[in-house]
Amino acid sequence: MFKEDKKVNSLYVHIPFCNHICEYCDFVKLIYNEEFAKDYVDSLIKEIRSYNIGKVNTIYIGGGTPTSLNIDLFEKVLSELSPKLNDGGEFTCEANVESLNKDKLLLLKKYGVNRLSIGVESTHDDLLKFLGRHHTFSDVKTCIKLAKEIGFKNINVDLIYGYKGHTLKLLKEDLENILSLDTPHISIYSLIVDKGSIFYNKGVTEQDSDESREYYDLILKTLREHGYKRYEISNFAKPGYESRHNLTYWRDEEYYGVGLGANGYLNGERYANSKSLYIYNKEYKAESEVITDEMAKEEFLLTNLRLEDGFLLPRYKDRFGIDFLEEHKEAITKLVKNGYASIDENNFRLTDDGLMIIDSLILDLFNK
Ligand code: SF4
Numbered sequence: 001m002f003k004e005d006k007k008v009n010s011l012y013v014h015i016p017f018c019n020h021i022c023e024y025c026d027f028v029k030l031i032y033n034e035e036f037a038k039d040y041v042d043s044l045i046k047e048i049r050s051y052n053i054g055k056v057n058t059i060y061i062g063g064g065t066p067t068s069l070n071i072d073l074f075e076k077v078l079s080e081l082s083p084k085l086n087d088g089g090e091f092t093c094e095a096n097v098e099s100l101n102k103d104k105l106l107l108l109k110k111y112g113v114n115r116l117s118i119g120v121e122s123t124h125d126d127l128l129k130f131l132g133r134h135h136t137f138s139d140v141k142t143c144i145k146l147a148k149e150i151g152f153k154n155i156n157v158d159l160i161y162g163y164k165g166h167t168l169k170l171l172k173e174d175l176e177n178i179l180s181l182d183t184p185h186i187s188i189y190s191l192i193v194d195k196g197s198i199f200y201n202k203g204v205t206e207q208d209s210d211e212s213r214e215y216y217d218l219i220l221k222t223l224r225e226h227g228y229k230r231y232e233i234s235n236f237a238k239p240g241y242e243s244r245h246n247l248t249y250w251r252d253e254e255y256y257g258v259g260l261g262a263n264g265y266l267n268g269e270r271y272a273n274s275k276s277l278y279i280y281n282k283e284y285k286a287e288s289e290v291i292t293d294e295m296a297k298e299e300f301l302l303t304n305l306r307l308e309d310g311f312l313l314p315r316y317k318d319r320f321g322i323d324f325l326e327e328h329k330e331a332i333t334k335l336v337k338n339g340y341a342s343i344d345e346n347n348f349r350l351t352d353d354g355l356m357i358i359d360s361l362i363l364d365l366f367n368k
Pocket residue numbers: 017018020021022025026027029063064065096119
């Protein structure tokens with residue numbers, strides 16, 4: 001089995017608490033409770049210390065809602081993580097508008113957090129209500145203005161499209177409103193109704209793929225016209241503001257993952273932590289799996305091909321000891337001929353049409 005001997009440079013930290021539960025959500029989360037949060041932060045710190053992490057280039061605190069922690073617990077987590085970041089590293093914290101106040105912004109600044117990812121989801125108050133969010137677009141504007149005043153430049157906002165009641169006209173308005181926030185990074189996801197969500201139980205459905213393509217094309221065109229590069233299927237950034245942490249996942253590199261339900265990838269093995277708070281507080285890991293060569297190749301393509309620039313062919317050869325173009329000669333010829341992929345010199349990437357059907361293209365490559 002292939003193993004890369006390299007330093008792990010990224011750390012993901014999961015804070016599972018939220019102040020309320022959104023109807024579309026299938027993440028690992030639970031309603032904030034002070035006592036549970038206190039025990040959880042103690043367990044989390046024990047888990048972080050169990051890895052002997054040293055320094056990393058990126059840290060990402062995600063959730064759940066990291067900013068739902070009270071200020072003391074939040075400081076406990078940040079002060080544990082801050083010394084682990086290399087100089088010039090990227091330190092991201094996800095935040096919800098309702099719980100990101102001035103004190104928490106100042107605390108984030110104090111501990112070196114230099115990137116915020118804020119869940120906006122919609123700029124229409126009635127649709128925010130439909131999604132089960134508790135903020136308004138006016139709250140978003142106030143929050144981002146305050147974050148900028150405190151000195152945060154690198155800000156991402158998340159938007160959701162493709163659900164009942166969300167028309168092309170509303171999407172166009174969402175894009176205009178989001179652009180008016182003037183953040184250098186925008187993530188836009190089409191709604192997925194997962195089985196664990198309240199939406200699923202209520203029978204809410206996703207858009208069909210033809211309709212979804214029309215919406216996606218509008219997003220791509222609008223954001224490109226405003227100077228954002230789509231560097232990953234759902235992620236758009238001004239030059240220099242791509243998420244370095246998320247690029248770790250999309251380049252299929254290894255990372256530490258700590259916290260309830262967190263996933264990690266270390267020494268050729270993927271692992272998942274327990275999703276039960278009770279179990280996690282006693283024993284973190286729930287399962288792990290050694291990644292075989294065949295699995296590693298498939299994962300490499302599934303992640304790297306989400307990137308607009310694809311991947312450098314020598315990287316594939318270095319990692320797997322085989323030439324990608326030789327290995328999949330027939331399938332690649334077909335993909336290029338049908339306009340789904342392109343090869344230039346040392347690079348292999350999917351075209352706009354190819355990116356839209358990435359999962360089925362990869363199944364074809366592996367004859368599944
Ligand atoms: S979408 Fe975010 S804020 Fe809402 S329940 Fe899920 S993790 Fe919590």
